[in-house]
Amino acid sequence: MRSRIAVCCAKWVYRMIHLFHLGDGAALPGAVAKRIDPGILRMLAGMVTEGVLVVLGTNGKTTVNSILYQVLKEQGKTVLANRTGANMENGITTAFVLAADAREGIQADYACIEVDENAAFTVLPQLMPAGILLTNLFRDQLDRYGEVDAVYERIRRAIFQTPDAVLILNGDDALLSDLLSECPNRAVTYGIEEAVFDEAAKPRVREGVFCRFCGRRLVYTLVHYGQLGHYYCPGCGRKRPRPDDWADRVHIEGEACCFRLDGRLLRPRMTARYQIYNILAAYAALKAVEGPVDRFGSAIEKFDFDNHRESRFYIDGASIQLYLAKNPVGFQQKLSLLCQDPGRKDVLILVNDTAQDGRDVSWLWDVDFEYLKEARPAAIVVGGKRRYDMGLRLKYEEIPCRVTEHIPKAIRKLAASGTKNLYILVNYSSLYPIHRMLCRWEEKENIYSWKEEEK
Amino acid sequence: MKLVIGHFYPELLNLYGDRGNLSCLRMRLQWRGIGVTVVPLAAGEPVDFSGLDLVLMGGGSDREQELACGFLQKIKGEFYRYVEEGGTVLAVCGGYQLLGEYYQTRTKKLKGLGILGIHTTWEPARLVGNIILDSGLCADAIVGFENHGGRTWIGDYEPLGRVRLGLGNTGDGAWEGIHYKNVIGTYLHGPLLPKNPQICDLLLETALKEKYGSAVRLSPLPDELEQIAGREMVKRGRRRQGRGLFH
Structure with missing residues (x-):
């Protein structure tokens, strides 16, 4: 009985969150369900x-x-x-309760x-x-x-x-x-x-x-x-x-x-x-x-490996690749991909220090940026909350870069007048906002060209 | 002119981007046309301190620090003499703790080098966050990031600086680090030197003076980016003042 109430309440909370646009509701429904029935996750997981x-x-x-x-x-x-x-306890509980039926449980x-x-x-x-x-x-x-x-x-x-x-x-x-x-x-x-x-x-x-x-x-x-x-x-x-x-x-x-x-x-x-x-x-x-x-x-x-972590967009006739690079080893892998691309390219690096990213940006010094030099980008622009730290990191590698305070403008500019081959490397907190922005731009552009064709 | 930098245990004590301190020392010498050799010291091998002008020690995990500690015991005497005779040392985090008499971890008591009469005790709550210091060693505020479980008790030694924002040696927000002869010990990552080029140049000038006898004045370098990065953190710190944790 208790678990049924927990599932119902969690679903109601989820609906409310979406009705009033209060966020994505990835954690709160699970927290509510757990509060009502502390054994809910164990029970639902046991039904798989x-x-x-x-x-x-x-x-x-x-x-x-x-x-x-x-x-x-x-x-x-x-x-x-x-x-x-959504990989903490509340997020995981949310996944189970939202997939559950109050009467039948998990199927x-x-x-x-x-x-x-x-x-x-x-x-x-x-x-x-x-x-x-x-x-x-x-x-x-x-x-x-x-x-x-x-x-x-x-x-x-x-x-x-x-x-x-x-x-x-x-x-x-x-x-x-x-x-x-x-x-x-x-x-x-x-x-x-x-x-x-x-x-x-x-x-x-x-x-x-x-x-x-x-x-x-x-x-x-x-x-x-x-x-x-x-x-x-x-x-x-x-x-x-x-x-x-x-x-x-x-x-x-x-x-x-x-x-x-x-x-x-x-x-x-x-x-x-x-x-x-x-x-x-x-x-x-x-x-x-x-x-x-x-x-x-x-x-x-x-399988589509594009799952938001390595995505490609076409905007203003430029190819834009968005890569998540959130820790030294991950960053190094992405630099290796840049080196494998023999073409001309521009690079934008965005570094934030929110709780999701980690407050400490010292890790930038564990990345071997000399390989960025080897990838020979035409232009390097750095942005984000810790843009000056990123700029400083490149300075000590003797890699010239430009610091930007306005990210959308910088992307627009690089896409329009750069090499038409832009790589954007971001850590966690910029990934989804930038992804959404690029999706929006791409969509608009596609609608536009489709209208052109109709004429 | 030329300096030889000994890097203690790059394979063991390399947490938190501390090798940035090494590239900072190296580049700031190169940019001024001064020669530099970096000697990576492998764990367990003998060290000739007479050939070193500056020693750099980073931090590691508790396990790695214990290993490093074992290796260091063998060269304890030479290291002590190097420091007493005016050798320049930068020790960060784990390296700072190792300079002391002991480090009481959760499970055991690690014997340190005993070069400084200080000691460290471990507590479960880690001291984590951005930190700003005011120090007599340089005009600008020192900025960095601290992340340590150990509390270091320095007694009557001179600290590196007064904590303007952050937690410091023992977590009480009073003092941070240590300055003894030509040794600087600190918990500050960031890494310390690229963020605070004045400290970097101070270490270099000290080492050059020890080596060549007369006072050396290093030519200034364009440090606008360093200053902006530092000011940005000080500005953020000011906004957070009085609102608890500083991020």
Whole structure:
């Protein structure tokens, strides 16, 4: 009874929020439901028939989660997933209560839930997941999360409460793979077998250079990027696990990055190589929980990697690519993409320091910006709340740039009179506002040209 | 003229973009036509302090700091002499804590280098936020970001500055950092030097004077961007004054 009231109230709150345009209602309905019935998340999660899949890790959570969602749907399953950014307890509860029916509860085969590292400890025991997927561990928003060792510890303690879940982890990650010996859970790993990443993609500041167990320096026979690669410890002998699922024969066809997975050649619509990890992760996870993988290949080839994190727009006859670059490793990957584009280009970098971004902008100095020089942009403009800090960072790399206080105007100008090939790199809080703005501009422009044609 | 900068444990003590301090020191020498060599010191290897003009130490996680601490014990004596004889040192965060006698973490007591008679104790509430100091060492306000679980008790030592906004050494909003002989210890990230070029030039002048005997006056550099970035933070700080946490 209590849970029924909780679901009804949450839905009513959600409707009110939208009726009066009070925000997106991603967290409040869940908070209300939890207040009425503290056991609501545990109960609804328990009704998912084939299992809950949890995605954890610094980079790639949202992409992996949407791959899982799409691939499962494509294969005829009913799937519940939480929305981007709604990955704290209230956001996750909101996803469940809004998908529930007051009388029937949840009717879903799977739930794919990305969980913030800080929420994992409280959320995991309520979700009782069938599988916990771990993408990677990099330094990110140190003022909010603390250093990677602290994040590792939080994740370890969270997993410890769910010993029945199977772990699906990136075995190339020298930090994450420590969980294999520290958690009692059954585990599978995935990895990339061959050299794939260029120098620009590899930040020089790395985590976990020394073994957690014996303190010796790890030896790498192959470095992918960060602490990802093929490693072993000469002290205690621990080493990269032999992956249960792996990618090899990576090559470029046209603009697309193709590779072989489980004996099948995949041609996904993506250019960034780190996406290989995201696809591998999803595949390994589905196999590990005995989910459907028969049509994984065709589903992934249809998958749209544009999910707001790498989007392309055409405005004023210019191609505009919007990239999220919210931490050093993520930023480095995006710089590597810039270097791979041999054409003339302009670059706009926007840095904010809201609570979502992390208040501390010191991390900009962990990015190797010399590769921005190598990408040889015609113009570099910096903006956002911490534009002067960004400008200062480039100054010490001897990269000239212009500081702007008016972002829309700067974009308009670069699009109209620049190289017609603009890259915009943003951290979290500017991503959606800029995305919305570019969508609006593009739409207007398309309506305009369509009208022209009618005449 | 030429300076040799020893960078302590770039693989262990490299949190919070602190290598920006190194590029700041290096570039500001290069821009003035002064030679510079950076010696990255690998953990566990012997160090020849007589060849170093300036020593830089950053911070790491508790685990990494413990490892670094073990390596440093072996060169404790030489490091102590280097400091007492006027060697220039910038130690940030974990490096600052390591200069002291001990660091009591949540679980254990890490023995420090004992170069300074200070000590640090860990408390669960982290001290996080933007910070502004007034210091006798430079005319402009020092701006940065602090993020530490340790509280450092400096006794009668001279602090780096008075906290105008923020939390400081022990979280009481009074004093921050330490200044002893030619050593500066501080919790300030940002990184410290690019944001506060006056401190950078002070360290360089000190090191040059120690090396070449006579006082050196560095030629001024165009620092407009640094000044604007600093002023921007001071302005934001003023708006927040009296409204609790400063972001």
